Amino acid sequence: MKIAIAGAGAMGSRFGIMLHKAGNDVILIDTWTDHVNAIKKFGLKANFNGEDIVEKIPIFFPEEVQDYKDSIDVVILFTKAMQLESILKSIKPILKKDTKVLCLLNGLGHEDTIEKYIDKKNILLGNTIWTASIIGPGEVKLFGDGELDLQNVHPAGKEVALEIVKILKDAGLNGNYRENVKYSIWRKACLNGAINGICTILDTNIMSFGATKVSSQIITTIINEFAAVAKVENIILDVEEIKKLIISTYDPNKIGSHYPSMHQDLIQNKRLTEIDYINGAVFRKGKKYNIPTPYCQLITELVHAKEEILGAK
Template sequence: MKITILGAGGMGGRFGMMLHQAGNDITLVDGWQANIDAIRQDGLQADFNGQPVTVKLPIYSPEEIDQIGDHADLIIAFTKSNQLATMFEAVKPIISENTYVLCLLNGIGHEEILKNFVNIDHLILGITMWTAGMTGPGHLSLLGDGNIELQNFTPAGKDFTLQVIDTFEKAGLNPAYSENVKYSIWRKACVNGTLNGLCSLLECNIGELGKTDVAEPMLRTIIHEFALVAAHEGVNLDEAEVYQHIAATFTAEIAAHYPSMYQDLVKNHRLTEIDFINGAVWQKGQNYNIATPYCALITQEIHAKEQILGAK
């Protein structure tokens, strides 16, 4: 399969490497010039479960998209959510009427952007539990195992989605076809909507948040706001189960982990994806006449912190 991956960071690099090793035609597109230069010069390098691995993959900046030439069978989006529209505007030349798009980004509402660039019947949504990190430009740290859950956005896309699952299975990505991926997306959004924003504002890791007396009422209130909005979109979240799922992280191996939004904003002063997490719930709540005061406040405070820190 001819696959173009947008965003050659940790996750995009992992998928590109594993799909390439399985014999697929992989092209990377990335906006970080140092990353592009490193991959062009030395290949994409990884510590892959303790083993050094290097693969040579073509990589382009969005400004170089015309050099790719062929249309993609599948485009996998691994950009930051706030860069999604800009990236897809740039890659229009490789999108044909036969191109499918797989979105594996955290958060909700990405289909509203993607339907402007691809036929909605050619949209696949999913979540992934794989992890990946970058230790420098062109260098990945790939540890552990993971899986993917996928579903076509409309019934017309099921046949191609099953082809994608077969391709991913051969690459060892452990895919599964879902009959209700929207539930999984909203459930994962609750994880991000609690841990990411709160840890970023409080400048703490997951375990430190969990030790506070107010962690439980804050989480339950945020989850409830997500559930109220999700119900208007045909997704009925089990609030008690979602809370237990998130609370379990307070004492798990990842308790010492600082969520990705913390790393983006507090550590690296980068703009966040808050508008696709709590901000999306706030906006959808306004559309449905549902009050979401916690999500509204978290969104506004994260944006204020972005401005204070000069995030870019």
């Protein structure tokens, strides 16, 4: 399969590197000018679990992908949630009738946007708990272990979904096929909802937040808000299991020293965040279902205030 990764930031770069190192035919697509130009000139640099490497992976701006209009088999989406529609519009030339699209974005509800551009039988949804950080244009830091879950949206897509799972496993990305991937997506959104916004507001890493006296009460309240809203959509979250998962991320020997992607975007790079697709999505759904979600509302509003204060774009 020829794989295009749309969104070659930290996570897109991780997947690109690992799939490329496993022998797959991979191209990267991104809109960040300095990042794209650096990779074109020097290759994609990475500190990969302590080892400095450089991978020569073709990278393009979206308007440059015309030459691949008949060759891309799978597109893996790793854009920011608020950029999803614009990237799909810009790469439309490579979205053939039978091109498969795997969405691994943070947040909730992305299938509604993707269905405007791709037949439902070609859409796969998933989520991942791999981590990565941008060091600077053309350079990333990859550390720790992770996995990802995925599932076809339409029953006709299962065979291809299993094939993609194998490709991801062979690349060391620990792909899993799940019969109810929406549970996994909500579970991941809940983890992000309990950590990303808080670490961004507090300007701290996961470990330092977890060490505070109030962290347990904060994450418990947020998890309960997610669970109450998810239940209306027939997703029953295991509150205690998710709380244990979140607490496990505090470990400095795992990802405790990691600054979440939202912190990287806003605090480190003055970029707008995905808060509207995580805590903000739960707040909006809560209003729709008449379920109070005060913590999710406050976190969303505080992150937006921080965006305004920092002049994020």
